[in-house]
Amino acid sequence: MRDTSGLTRESAAERHAISADLIAVLVAAPNGNPVVLTVKDGSALPSGPFELIHRSLQSGLRNWVEQQTGHPVGYIEQLYTFADRDRGSDEPAGRVISISYLGLTREEPSHRTPPGSWRNWYEFFPWEDHRAGAPEIIRDIIVPRLRQWADEAEQQDTRQNRLRRAAAAFGFDDRHWNEEMVLQRYELLYEAGLVDEAVRAAGAKIAATVPGKAMSGDHRRILATGIGRLRTKIKYRPVVFELMQPSFTLLQLQRAVEALAGVAVHKQNFRRLIEQQDLVEETGEMSADTGGRPAKLFRFRHAVLDDRPVAGTK
Amino acid sequence: MRDTSGLTRESAAERHAISADLIAVLVAAPNGNPVVLTVKDGSALPSGPFELIHRSLQSGLRNWVEQQTGHPVGYIEQLYTFADRDRGSDEPAGRVISISYLGLTREEPSHRTPPGSWRNWYEFFPWEDHRAGAPEIIRDIIVPRLRQWADEAEQQDTRQNRLRRAAAAFGFDDRHWNEEMVLQRYELLYEAGLVDEAVRAAGAKIAATVPGKAMSGDHRRILATGIGRLRTKIKYRPVVFELMQPSFTLLQLQRAVEALAGVAVHKQNFRRLIEQQDLVEETGEMSADTGGRPAKLFRFRHAVLDDRPVAGTK
DNA sequence: CCTTATTATGCTCTAGTTGAGTATAATAAG
DNA sequence: CTTATTATACTCAACTAGAGCATAATAAGG
Incomplete structure (x- = not known):
């Protein structure tokens, strides 16, 4: 290491031939359907420029998504940053750094997205x-x-x-x-x-x-990264709850987990796991529209987040 | 979402008021000592600009680190990307995006780094x-x-x-x-x-x-991120081996794991775990310089990487 | 009213994993 | 030949995870 600062100065022009984009993998799971927010008829993930007014990358993305979907984004996590050449033909001399994020939200009828924006992610995989x-x-x-x-x-x-x-x-x-x-x-x-x-x-x-279904650019790769990360994450962090309504039955919770993980889980063991971890508490009410025996309604125990390093839904 | 492309065009000047830096958390563990590569008398992590000649972020970092330390970097992983304001007073109008990486290498006497570059990371924590x-x-x-x-x-x-x-x-x-x-x-x-x-x-x-010991900027925070990630990773991926010599005793391996994890592990159970996972194979040779009974020498079974989704060293 | 379908919920059994300890072997140093 | 040090084999109890059985509570259809 000759220059121990590691910094070699270039011309301002060269250093600045760079712009940054934010790309969002925004996930919801209404009625146990795993969906992702898309644009251009499902062929791309929503993305937008990172602007100087944004306080930070994360807050930029958060504002931007909440503004556009009308929903608060609960969980948000950085996915990956890449800067390959040949991305975008309208930037011949420069270079785009793309910073992708994974976000979880509740998709409700009141949302402001045009119809068809939310796609079941198994269309792509x-x-x-x-x-x-x-x-x-x-x-x-x-x-x-x-x-x-x-x-x-x-x-x-x-x-x-x-x-x-x-x-x-x-x-x-x-x-x-x-x-x-x-x-x-x-x-x-x-x-x-x-x-x-x-x-x-x-x-x-x-x-x-x-x-x-294919996507433009490497958006399908980014989506794959997001799904993979989410499937890992639900096992050791209680992130599924970001996708749930305030109160839910254990089967609804299970359906959401299965939608994300893409595998069926053993019902009784799932309940055992959730309950013994104190992830939820009964609301005291019952759900009538289960089709069979009425189910107890539960809510997420937010307190666990402050408690021990809480696990998810293995 | 009004503009479904998500892209709003700005002036070229505004979009380009950005530059990118790469920051490295480069870790080694010679003789069970957890060390990290630093510059400026241990007050900063090595960092350098991302240049247009680099094929990708990762290859840029890899070239750059191997050039400067003289060591091949085995495992490399992106840590985090951030772009807070007020970073660097010499860029009043612009903005720096910092992309940090975690890398693992073997530190040997033949390295090209000046003395004092490798610091035991517990100096900082x-x-x-x-x-x-x-x-x-x-x-x-x-x-x-x-x-x-x-x-x-x-x-x-x-x-x-x-x-x-x-x-x-x-x-x-x-x-x-x-x-x-x-x-x-x-x-x-x-x-x-x-x-x-x-x-x-x-x-x-x-x-x-x-x-x-404090560091400049948020380098200590980045180092904390890297150590945390590494401590998580060694539990489910066999990354420790990137820090080991080609052949090693099980105690040396254990010392490396302990150095990273910062906790002592139960010797017998550690051996059981490593052996039953087929992570290593005997070289057939023995180590004489253990101080006690000679130990068998092992090497990493590279084949496991192609095999099942292999676990690490819980 | 009775049967069937459907969902909810409690409980058990077994295999495997994990944490901790005991016991013994093989070497060097004094 | 004793002590210190490390290596390595084995055991045991507690806990966890995967699978299945049994029963309860509801709706719908005859």
Whole structure:
């Protein structure tokens, strides 16, 4: 390290050929439906410039989202920052740094977003919904295509490596499905040329891609990052409650968790876990519209946040 | 959302009044000593501008660190991006976005860094080292000061809240010490005005702060973020091995984990965990210089990375 | 009224994991 | 040959997680 400050001065022009964008993965789960806020007919995530008036990145995003959706954003978390070249053709000389955030909110009829803005996120990742067992698309389309991709490799160890990675990601050959590996799965499909974004990047014309709506830029990758992060997070932080109404039944809570995690959970064990962790307390009221035996209504015990380092909903 | 693109165009000048810096938390653990790379006599983390020639943020940082330290960086992970106002007085009109990274490397005598660059990170956070039990500074200095700070609050529930947060963070009043809450502890001390950075920010003169070396800017906060992230990460990803020599004894591995986590671990259980996870394999050789019975030497089984979603060293 | 479907809720059983400890082996130093 | 130090094998109790059984309370359809 010659210059221990690590700083080398450039011309102001060069240093300033940079602009910053904020990108939001805004999630809600009305009636156990996992949805994400999109723009342009579901082909992009909402994004906007980071402006000088914003106090900080997070507060900029928060204001901006609350202004546009009319809903308070409960939980907000930074996802990832990237600055690859060739992003945006209207900035030939400069460079855009994109800072993405994950936010949770309650989507209600009173919201101010145009219809169609909220999309079920499994439109973009049909292979991620295992609530009713592994989707057929995996066995019928994805696995065969990935095997083929592995076979195409010249070297034997590349073949083996591809196959191992594919099996680990998609849970075949005796592997278990790990719902958190959302990003790894998307990136594997991208690498194998099986998503439209990869075809687009390669400039190819013929595309035998896997089902699942594409997005512009790398927005689908960002969404995958957000879903993966959320699936990890709900296990050790009580963030699901940001998606719930003030009072809810345990089944509604379970449905929300299942919507995010994309897997079904054991009902009795779920209740045991939630109750023994003191995450909720009874409101004293009952819900009549369950279809069966009426359920107790619960509310989130906000006090736990101050208490011990509270766990989530494993 | 009126403008569904989310983009509002500003003048080019306004959009470009931004520059980006990369900040590195570069960690090593020679002989079970947790060290971090610093500059300016330990008062800052190394940082450098993000330049247009860099292919991406991560590759920019990687090149830059390997060039300056002479060591390959194994694991690298983005930490956090922030852009608060009033950072750097030489950029009156513009704004700096700082993107921080956590990197792991092996520090060896052959490195190219000037002496004194690598600092034991407990110089900055003396309250974080619980390897030989809770340090006295917590009981003698921190807890009394925090109690006093809680008492100073006007309202009763603010007092209670402060006390609860302090107890949860520092593990008093029957609470357990949670080694991962590095950032929360630093931020609590900051809020209570007990670290030099807080005194500096408030422009106060008299400072009855807690021991622990301060850093410039918010570098100490970034370091706290990095340590916290690392302490979380070693539990579910085998990242410690990035800090180890190619072959090592299980005690050396344990010492590295303890250095990072800041707590002592049960030797027999540690071995059981490592071995039953197939994280390592015997080299067939023995280490003579253990001081007692010779120990088997092990190496990391790189194959596990392709295998299942491998766990770390709980 | 009675049957069936549906949801809620309480309880048990087993396997696995975790935290802590005991016991013994192999070396060096004095 | 004793002591200190480290390595390594094994045990035990407490707790956790996954799965299933049993029963309760409601609505809808005959």
